[in-house]
Structures are given as structure tokens and as C-alpha cells.
Amino acid sequence: GAGVSQTPSNKVTEKGKYVELRCDPISGHTALYWYRQSLGQGPEFLIYFQGTGAADDSGLPNDRFFAVRPEGSVSTLKIQRTERGDSAVYLCASSSGTSGRGEQFFGPGTRLTVL
Amino acid sequence: KQEVTQIPAALSVPEGENLVLNCSFTDSAIYNLQWFRQDPGKGLTSLLLIQSSQREQTSGRLNASLDKSSGRSTLYIAASQPGDSATYLCAVVGSNYKLTFGKGTLLTVNP
Numbered sequence A: 001g002a003g004v005s006q007t008p009s010n011k012v013t014e015k016g017k018y019v020e021l022r023c024d025p026i027s028g029h030t031a032l033y034w035y036r037q038s039l040g041q042g043p044e045f046l047i048y049f050q051g052t053g054a055a056d057d058s059g060l061p062n063d064r065f066f067a068v069r070p071e072g073s074v075s076t077l078k079i080q081r082t083e084r085g086d087s088a089v090y091l092c093a094s095s096s097g098t099s100g101r102g103e104q105f106f107g108p109g110t111r112l113t114v115l
Numbered sequence B: 001k002q003e004v005t006q007i008p009a010a011l012s013v014p015e016g017e018n019l020v021l022n023c024s025f026t027d028s029a030i031y032n033l034q035w036f037r038q039d040p041g042k043g044l045t046s047l048l049l050i051q052s053s054q055r056e057q058t059s060g061r062l063n064a065s066l067d068k069s070s071g072r073s074t075l076y077i078a079a080s081q082p083g084d085s086a087t088y089l090c091a092v093v094g095s096n097y098k099l100t101f102g103k104g105t106l107l108t109v110n111p
Helices: none
Strands: A005-007 A010-013 A019-024 A031-037 A044-050 A053-056 A065-068 A075-079 A088-095 A110-114 B004-007 B010-014 B019-025 B032-038 B044-051 B056-059 B062-067 B072-077 B086-093 B099-101 B105-110
Touching (some): A005 A088, A010 A019, A019 A088, B010 B019, B019 B032, B032 B072, B044 B072
Parallel strands (some): A010 A110
Antiparallel strands (some): A019 A075, A031 A044, A088 A110, B004 B019, B056 B062
């Protein structure tokens, strides 16, 4: 595709529920990143994939958060037992090359609201 | 731990004015620095990428400079327009792979 796409654009869920957020990177980009942005803050790193493997998941806040990228393209961020504090905009980015330090291109984000 | 600070937090200028946004970072061991634009409720649009070996990059009315040794970058916007109104974010990539962001500068250009 022309750019990074994310679905859904908005997700409202109840505390304790499970959610999945999807990211489609730019075609051919091997690196994929997830970030989380709270109101009034800059995005914060969650996880970085190079191909199918998670090269760095040090930003995941706890074990309720998990992400996969089984075929090296689409990625899904999964959140179990959601809490109100998980409410934020979840951003996905992709870049070309294998260094992990290329220019990152962002999707429009998924706004998650946990009631 | 890398920390990125952006000053000012908010800026309001009349249309046509030239302006400078500032970004500073605590660890000078960076690989590159990116400036982004974010419109309300939207994702991030990459404006300029400066590699650590570069001093500046230009795109249209935008010019970004980098002084790696002092941990500073500036984004210069010439002849500002109301359509430039947005939040501008600075981010750096260090020895790890992740972008570390500042909190952004909210720019309002008044007609």
C-alpha cells in the first residue's frame, strides 16, 4: 500500500476485555515498530520487529501486552485484561533496511478507550 | 537514558512570520534525528530526517539543523502559513532502535 495503515481507527472496550490492534506496514519494509501516545505526550516505544521476530520488546509495560508479526508483514498488538490506564493512541511505524535506524513512517493510529 | 526536550511547549505567531522550534537531547550518541508534524487526532508525518553525520536538511520552507556535540536541533519554518498549525515533534534514534520523542511544540499560525 501507499502508507502504513492501522485498524480499527477507534476502539472502545470495557475494563477487563481483550483487544487486538492491527498494523499493515509499507510494502517491503522489514522493520516495524509499535508506540503508545498518551494525551499531551510524545509517543513512547513499545516493541520493534525486524522481519518476523521481536528484536526489542523492552517497551511493553507488562505481560498483558503482546505483539506478533507471523509472516513478516502485518503485525497485531494484543492487550489482555485491559485497564483504564491502557487508554491511549497506539501508533505503528515501519522503515526499510535491516539496521532498525532508518526513517520511520507512521500510520494514523488506533485510539483505544477503556471504560 | 535518552531524554528529549522541546522548547517552547506552545507558540503562536502571525501569518508570514519566520520561526524556530528548538529540540535538545541528553545523549549525543545518536544515529539520526527526525522532525515530525502531528495534526489533531492524526498520526505523525515525517518532515525531515538528519543523519548524525549531517548538519542540516532542507525541504521547501523547512530547514532543520543538527549540532550533535551539543545535543541540539532546530526546525526553522519560513514564511509561516495557517496550514502550518500543528504539533511539531522531535525524535532521536540512539544505539537502540527506538525513536525517543520530545513532548512537542504546539504551533498556531494566525491569519
